[in-house]
Amino acid sequence: ETGVTQSPTHLIKTRGQQVTLRCSSQSGHNTVSWYQQALGQGPQFIFQYYREEENGRGNFPPRFSGLQFPNYSSELNVNALELDDSALYLCASSSQGVAYEQYFGPGTRLTVT
Amino acid sequence: DAKTTQPNSMESNEEEPVHLPCNHSTISGTDYIHWYRQLPSQGPEYVIHGLTSNVNNRMASLAIAEDRKSSTLILHRATLRDAAVYYCIRADSWGKLQFGAGTQVVVTP
Numbered sequence: 001e002t003g004v005t006q007s008p009t010h011l012i013k014t015r016g017q018q019v020t021l022r023c024s025s026q027s028g029h030n031t032v033s034w035y036q037q038a039l040g041q042g043p044q045f046i047f048q049y050y051r052e053e054e055n056g057r058g059n060f061p062p063r064f065s066g067l068q069f070p071n072y073s074s075e076l077n078v079n080a081l082e083l084d085d086s087a088l089y090l091c092a093s094s095s096q097g098v099a100y101e102q103y104f105g106p107g108t109r110l111t112v113t
Numbered sequence: 114d115a116k117t118t119q120p121n122s123m124e125s126n127e128e129e130p131v132h133l134p135c136n137h138s139t140i141s142g143t144d145y146i147h148w149y150r151q152l153p154s155q156g157p158e159y160v161i162h163g164l165t166s167n168v169n170n171r172m173a174s175l176a177i178a179e180d181r182k183s184s185t186l187i188l189h190r191a192t193l194r195d196a197a198v199y200y201c202i203r204a205d206s207w208g209k210l211q212f213g214a215g216t217q218v219v220v221t222p
Contacts, residue, residue: 031208033210035212041214042200042213042214042215043210043212045209045210048207048209050207090156092156092157092210094208096207099145100208101147101162102159102210104156104158105156106156107156
C-alpha cells in the first residue's frame with residue numbers, strides 16, 4: 001500500500017508568481033485535505049476535497065484554489081504569491097467523515113522571495 | 114480558533130508514562146477528539162481518536178472525561194522516538210482538523 005506522496009519537495013518562487021503543488025492520496029481514500037504550516041506553528045486548514053468537489057474551506061483567500069481528480073489525487077494552486085505564503089504545505093488523505101484518521105504526506109516546502 | 118488548550122511542553126524520562134492533558138470545554142456533541150504528533154521535518158502522524166469512550170491502540174490510550182470537556186493522551190512507556198509535538202484536535206462533522214500550537218514532548222534517557 002502506497003502512502004501519501006507530495007511533489008515537489010522544495011520550491012522557490014518569486015512574489016507575484018503562481019505555483020501548483022501536487023498530492024497523491026493513499027489507496028482507497030476519497031478525501032484530500034490541504035494544510036499550511038508556517039514555521040513554529042501548527043498546520044492551518046486550507047480546504048478539503050471529496051469526490052472532486054470542495055467540501056469545506058478555511059480562512060484563506062480565493063487565490064488559494066484546488067482540484068481533485070477522478071483517481072482522488074489533488075492539486076493546490078496559489079496565485080499572486082506573497083512573502084507570507086512561505087510555509088510547509090501538507091496534504092492528507094482519508095475516507096470521508098469525522099470518524100476517520102487522516103494520513104499526511106511529507107509536505108512541500110515553499111519559499112517566496 | 115483552535116478550540117483546544119494544551120500545555121506548551123512536557124518532559125518525561127525514557128520508559129516512564131506520559132500523560133498529556135487537553136481542554137476542549139466548548140466541544141459539541143458530534144465533534145471527535147483526535148490526537149496527532151509531528152516529528153521534526155515530517156508531516157503529522159495519526160495517534161488516536163475517540164468520541165465518548167476511552168480508546169486504546171498500539172500507540173497510546175485516550176481517556177475522555179465524562180462531560181467531554183477534557184481528555185488525556187497516555188503514552189504508556191515513552192521512548193526517545195516519542196519526542197515530538199503532540200496536537201489535540203477537535204474534528205468537526207466532515208473531518209476538518211483545527212490544529213493548535215500543540216505540546217512539545219521531550220524524552221530524556
